[in-house]
Structure formats: C-alpha cells, structure tokens
Amino acid sequence: MIEIAVNLIVVVVNIFNMIRPATNKDYSSVCDLLASENLPTIDVDRNLSHFFVMTEQNEIVGSIGMELYGQSALLRSMAVASGHRSKGIAMALINELMAYAKEKRVSDMFLITNTAEQYFQRVGFKKIPREEVKEVVLQSKEFNGLCPASSAIMMKEL
Numbered sequence: 001m002i003e004i005a006v007n008l009i010v011v012v013v014n015i016f017n018m019i020r021p022a023t024n025k026d027y028s029s030v031c032d033l034l035a036s037e038n039l040p041t042i043d044v045d046r047n048l049s050h051f052f053v054m055t056e057q058n059e060i061v062g063s064i065g066m067e068l069y070g071q072s073a074l075l076r077s078m079a080v081a082s083g084h085r086s087k088g089i090a091m092a093l094i095n096e097l098m099a100y101a102k103e104k105r106v107s108d109m110f111l112i113t114n115t116a117e118q119y120f121q122r123v124g125f126k127k128i129p130r131e132e133v134k135e136v137v138l139q140s141k142e143f144n145g146l147c148p149a150s151s152a153i154m155m156k157e158l
Contacts, residue, residue, distance in 0.1 A: 018055050019096045022048035022063065029053075029060040030077070037079040043141040044077065050104075051077065052096050054089050064093040066101060066109070069136040073101055075111040076142060094123055102158055109156045110137050117152040125154040 022030060024047050031041040044065075045051075050073075054062035061084040066073040075097065080089045101109060110133055113120060117127065130138075130153055137143065 019052055019092060020055065022051035022053045022065070024048060026051075026053055026060060030063045033060060033063055033079050033081060034077055036081070039077060039079055040142070050100070052093060052100070054080075054084075054093055056084065062089045062093050064097045066097060066106075067140055067142075068104060068106070069134065069140075071105060071107045072134045072137050073104075073106045073109050074137055074140050074142060075109050078116075090119070091123070098158060106158055108134070109158060110134070111154050112142050112151045113154065114151050117154065120154050123156075125156045127152055128155045129153070 026048055027044070027046050030048060030051065030053065031044060034041045034044070048065065050068055051063065051065035053060045060081075062078075062080040064075070064078040066075050078090065078093060080093075098109070109125075111120060111125065121127070130143075132155065133143065133153060
C-alpha cells in the first residue's frame with residue numbers, strides 16, 4: 001500500500017515538473033494545439049506572456065494562459081492534446097496559472113467557454129452575466145467578437 005502511494009506521488013510530481021512558462025519559441029506549437037481544439041489564435045501574444053505549457057518528451061501537450069488587466073485577468077487558451085486527456089494535465093495547468101495569478105495580485109479571473117462550462121464549475125468558477133465582467137476585461141478581443149455571443153462567461157475569485 002505504501003509503495004502504491006509513493007508511486008502515485010511520483011506520477012503527480014512528474015506531471016507538475018513538466019509545466020514551464022511558455023516562450024516565444026513555443027508560439028507555433030501552442031497555436032497548433034489551440035487550433036486543433038477550435039480555440040482562437042489570432043490574438044495570442046507572440047511572446048506568450050503569462051502562458052504556461054505542459055510538455056511530454058519535448059512535445060507540448062497542454063497550454064494555458066491569461067491576459068492581465070490590473071487586478072483582474074482573463075483565462076484563455078487552456079487546451080490539452082486529445083491523446084493526453086484524463087491524466088490530470090488540465091488541473092495541473094489550472095493550478096499553476098492560479099498560483100501565478102495570485103503572485104501577480106490578481107483578485108478575480110474571468111473566462112469564456114463554449115465547451116467546458118461543467119469542467120470549470122468543478123474547479124470553482126461560477127457562471128455570471130456579461131454585466132458582472134469588469135469593464136477593463138470587457139475590452140479584450142475575446143469579449144469583442146472573437147468568441148461567440150452564446151459562450152458561457154465565468155468568474156472565480158482568487
């Protein structure tokens with residue numbers, strides 16, 4: 001029983017050790033991953049500021065990022081390659097981004113989703129009306145035509 005617990009800890013540690021800040025050299029791979037999941041890429045910052053990637057054998061298998069708006073942020077570009085799902089990668093990426101956001105003194109994180117509303121509810125986001133989104137966040141391209149008007153808007157206080 002102890003050996004199983006130790007092996008599980010090693011697996012979890014290995015997952016977290018593969019997360020790293022994204023760099024401009026990752027831009028094409030991140031955009032390819034996002035495009036494969038039908039997520040917008042046109043406004044992704046080429047420097048990938050405030051982005052993280054999960055790698056496995058030097059291949060990017062997950063990404064997550066945020067746009068920073070003072071004490072608010074917009075979570076964006078969370079994707080996990082189809083062959084790597086159900087391994088805790090999305091949760092590890094979210095945890096990494098949330099810790100980073102807290103370091104940046106972000107107090108509330110917003111997101112827009114068409115497909116992952118239930119998942120984000122499980123990790124503490126709540127659905128909100130557009131009127132509750134901070135004005136500064138509403139200036140993002142995501143809120144100005146890049147994402148469909150039918151998308152769910154969600155928020156989490158940090």
